[in-house]
Amino acid sequence: MTREDAAVTLRGISRSYGRGNAAVRAVDNVTLAFPRGAWTAVMGPSGSGKSTLLHCAAGLERVDEGQVLLGDTDLTAARDRTLTELRRTRIGFVFQSFNLIGSMTAAQNVALPLRLAGQRPSAAVVRDTLASVGLADRARHRPRELSGGQQQRVALARAMVTRPDVLFADEPTGALDSTSAAVVLDMMRQMASNGQSIVMVTHDPLAAARADAVIFLRDGRVVDRLAGASAGQVAARLTALEVGP
Amino acid sequence: MIALFAGSLLSVTLGVALVQSSLLLLITAATLDPPPGLGAAARMEFADNVTAAVSMLGIILGMAVFLAGFIISSTFAFTVAQRRRDFALLRLVGAGRGQVQRRLLREALLLGALGAAAGVPVGLLVMAAQAALMRHLGFVPAGFEGRWRMWILGVSFGTGIVLAVAGAMVAARRAARVQPLEALRDTGAAARVMTATRWIAGLIFTGGALALIIVAPVGGPGGGAAMAMNVPLPAAVAAAALSPLFVPLLGRLLPTGSGVIGVLARANLWDARRRSASVAAPLIVLVALVVGTAAAGASFTDSGIDELKRQTRADLVVTATGPVGAAVAAVPGVASASTELSVPATIVAGEDSEAVSALVIDPAAYARAHSVDGGLTALQGRAVAAGPGGDVPSSGTVNVTLPDLDLGAVPVVAAVPSTISGGANLLLPPGLVPAGLLADAPAQSFVTLAPGASADQVRAALGRIGTVADAGTWLRDDAASRSDVNNKIMVAVMGLGGLYALIGVVNSIVIGAAARRREFAAARVGGLTRGQVLRAALVESSAVTVAGVLLGGVAAAGALIAAARTTSAVTGSTTVSLPWTLIGAVCAVALIVTGTTSLITSWSATRPAPITQLAARE
Numbered sequence: 085m086t087r088e089d090a091a092v093t094l095r096g097i098s099r100s101y102g103r104g105n106a107a108v109r110a111v112d113n114v115t116l117a118f119p120r121g122a123w124t125a126v127m128g129p130s131g132s133g134k135s136t137l138l139h140c141a142a143g144l145e146r147v148d149e150g151q152v153l154l155g156d157t158d159l160t161a162a163r164d165r166t167l168t169e170l171r172r173t174r175i176g177f178v179f180q181s182f183n184l185i186g187s188m189t190a191a192q193n194v195a196l197p198l199r200l201a202g203q204r205p206s207a208a209v210v211r212d213t214l215a216s217v218g219l220a221d222r223a224r225h226r227p228r229e230l231s232g233g234q235q236q237r238v239a240l241a242r243a244m245v246t247r248p249d250v251l252f253a254d255e256p257t258g259a260l261d262s263t264s265a266a267v268v269l270d271m272m273r274q275m276a277s278n279g280q281s282i283v284m285v286t287h288d289p290l291a292a293a294r295a296d297a298v299i300f301l302r303d304g305r306v307v308d309r310l311a312g313a314s315a316g317q318v319a320a321r322l323t324a325l326e327v328g329p
Numbered sequence: 330m331i332a333l334f335a336g337s338l339l340s341v342t343l344g345v346a347l348v349q350s351s352l353l354l355l356i357t358a359a360t361l362d363p364p365p366g367l368g369a370a371a372r373m374e375f376a377d378n379v380t381a382a383v384s385m386l387g388i389i390l391g392m393a394v395f396l397a398g399f400i401i402s403s404t405f406a407f408t409v410a411q412r413r414r415d416f417a418l419l420r421l422v423g424a425g426r427g428q429v430q431r432r433l434l435r436e437a438l439l440l441g442a443l444g445a446a447a448g449v450p451v452g453l454l455v456m457a458a459q460a461a462l463m464r465h466l467g468f469v470p471a472g473f474e475g476r477w478r479m480w481i482l483g484v485s486f487g488t489g490i491v492l493a494v495a496g497a498m499v500a501a502r503r504a505a506r507v508q509p510l511e512a513l514r515d516t517g518a519a520a521r522v523m524t525a526t527r528w529i530a531g532l533i534f535t536g537g538a539l540a541l542i543i544v545a546p547v548g549g550p551g552g553g554a555a556m557a558m559n560v561p562l563p564a565a566v567a568a569a570a571l572s573p574l575f576v577p578l579l580g581r582l583l584p585t586g587s588g589v590i591g592v593l594a595r596a597n598l599w600d601a602r603r604r605s606a607s608v609a610a611p612l613i614v615l616v617a618l619v620v621g622t623a624a625a626g627a628s629f630t631d632s633g634i635d636e637l638k639r640q641t642r643a644d645l646v647v648t649a650t651g652p653v654g655a656a657v658a659a660v661p662g663v664a665s666a667s668t669e670l671s672v673p674a675t676i677v678a679g680e681d682s683e684a685v686s687a688l689v690i691d692p693a694a695y696a697r698a699h700s701v702d703g704g705l706t707a708l709q710g711r712a713v714a715a716g717p718g719g720d721v722p723s724s725g726t727v728n729v730t731l732p733d734l735d736l737g738a739v740p741v742v743a744a745v746p747s748t749i750s751g752g753a754n755l756l757l758p759p760g761l762v763p764a765g766l767l768a769d770a771p772a773q774s775f776v777t778l779a780p781g782a783s784a785d786q787v788r789a790a791l792g793r794i795g796t797v798a799d800a801g802t803w804l805r806d807d808a809a810s811r812s813d814v815n816n817k818i819m820v821a822v823m824g825l826g827g828l829y830a831l832i833g834v835v836n837s838i839v840i841g842a843a844a845r846r847r848e849f850a851a852a853r854v855g856g857l858t859r860g861q862v863l864r865a866a867l868v869e870s871s872a873v874t875v876a877g878v879l880l881g882g883v884a885a886a887g888a889l890i891a892a893a894r895t896t897s898a899v900t901g902s903t904t905v906s907l908p909w910t911l912i913g914a915v916c917a918v919a920l921i922v923t924g925t926t927s928l929i930t931s932w933s934a935t936r937p938a939p940i941t942q943l944a945a946r947e
Binding site: 144145164165171177183185242 | 415497
């Protein structure tokens, strides 16, 4: 895969926590490309470094070694100002715990990234974005008045309102019941099919199976990659990794 | 969120009110005109009282500005720290550092202005209370009331806005610099409480307090006392800045019990160092200021009383009116008597004139009665001497004005060493002051009995001249009235300021509790009863209170050390007085107020069923 085809490229990145003997290498010399216009899931046992990998890929955490490229932009060399601008324009986030701003309505939360970029978002844009996640009628509700699934859909709308190059999702269905999770995954599938690049960390084989490809991590290293696998195949591979070689 | 804004607003409102009231009272006192129809002597006395009231109001204003600055800035810093998660979320969706910082400063600007708008009318109420207190304590004449000035609006709004913005500035910089993921997880730099700013402020103000302690003994009685009384200010700031180091440590040492409540309270104390430090900060200031200045004040007063006792050589003291010296000396059985008549005087130096107190004395008798080494033989004719009250140069010439009489430039030919107990600033030889001025002057005679004289007979004879007391009783009464004045000064200076600091303590507990609903809910889901959660919160707040009181005590000890060194340098004997009643009262009030507040706030935070609190995510 050439660099032009990759939404995000990781070149030999490593990230450790702690010092001396207590140091843990959460990500260990990983080289990887997340293809443009595709949905890639990252899986692995607990402590395999999948969240750290995602945070590094999104420029939320510094890497100790290696290089992270968002398209052609080198995130490892970027200053805080550049990273902030990238978050407004080219990167979208969704978290397990939604992370909406509790005092703002759904519409205000969705409009926030545009406002931070100094734009005056039109009511139509916000309404359409909320409508795209099926929440046109919840625009004036605050997060605490919404169900978990609805909150996560607001978070998706907020991430997508800037039309980012890449949507990063950290266990997006981890806090949802299966029905709400299915709705959120359907929406993400729809986005990916429309050409949105998505990188998602999950431990749910059902979620991973909806992605175009699944990367498996263990002890901070990439150990496998499956494309077009069923939930059962994903689960079997994950179980094998958890049990050990 | 509402608690945070309300807390910030309250701190600004009360701070502005206190500063505005103190400033208006000071200006009113400084421009006070004597009532018409007073004689020259009464006018001078009036001017003397005004000078004393103005300098006291100056101290009150200084205290108000210090407290307002301290409490407003620490409250704003705390509210910003409590909202770090919100700012992290903003940063994650693309807010720049500048945007976070500007938003916080805009908020501070708005809260400062709103707080000042409320502070102006509240300040009028505070002024009425403060003026009533000053009248009640007798520091200002009856009928004294603060007068409104239009320009105070500018001062009050300026104070509110500047202090709020300055307080938010440091915290805003920090909130904007933190990495968003760290703030969300509360790890790394986001979790660090001992910031560089805290270290720098802590060390600089420790240095300032030490400098005052070191320099105080060479400042003489007046300067040394002023420096010692000021030690609590930098010492309190230093202790508050460094409190995140000590509060959890002291908390760990405290016996919180080994049961589940103790374990939870200790864990909370360690984990929430920022919150503990914020609750402790106003407590530290409260204890340092109230206990520190009161203890230093009491030490100086007691040292002065001891000094007076050592220096006074007399068996009886006669209090009378007018020139009774000859009559006293003529009483059979009186070996010697120093009769001292007090007259008001003014010393003019260039444009400035200063009201002072002068004593007309018999130099030889005075030197005997007050143990003046070397005597005062040079004091005669048109010469004067610097008295034990200080403020008059010990050589050269001074321009002295008595009521209705300008003495012109007179040479200062001798100086009695300044004393802690103070006294007259100027000593005048007999004959310099016309008899007319002395007719109504208050007189005191220090009488020594001749060997073998009957004290009772002498007392009876002296009783026809004035009121007689034996020297021991007179010294005791004098000591009591000195302590009484010292206590009144403390009440005037510390009363409302202490109340403000106490409200600051309540404020930070309420702000801290606002963010604890989830924490309490998690503990209850984990199997603790509501009562256990409340008890753990109470144990935790008591531990923070004790730690705050101890740290405030350390800062207060600084003032006491300075007082001990100064009294030792001036009188040759070290005096340390601890006002135990006050210390006990301050500790009790602190424990009761923090305990009650944290019980009420945690009771209200645990009212909803815990599971609803855990489900409500932001």
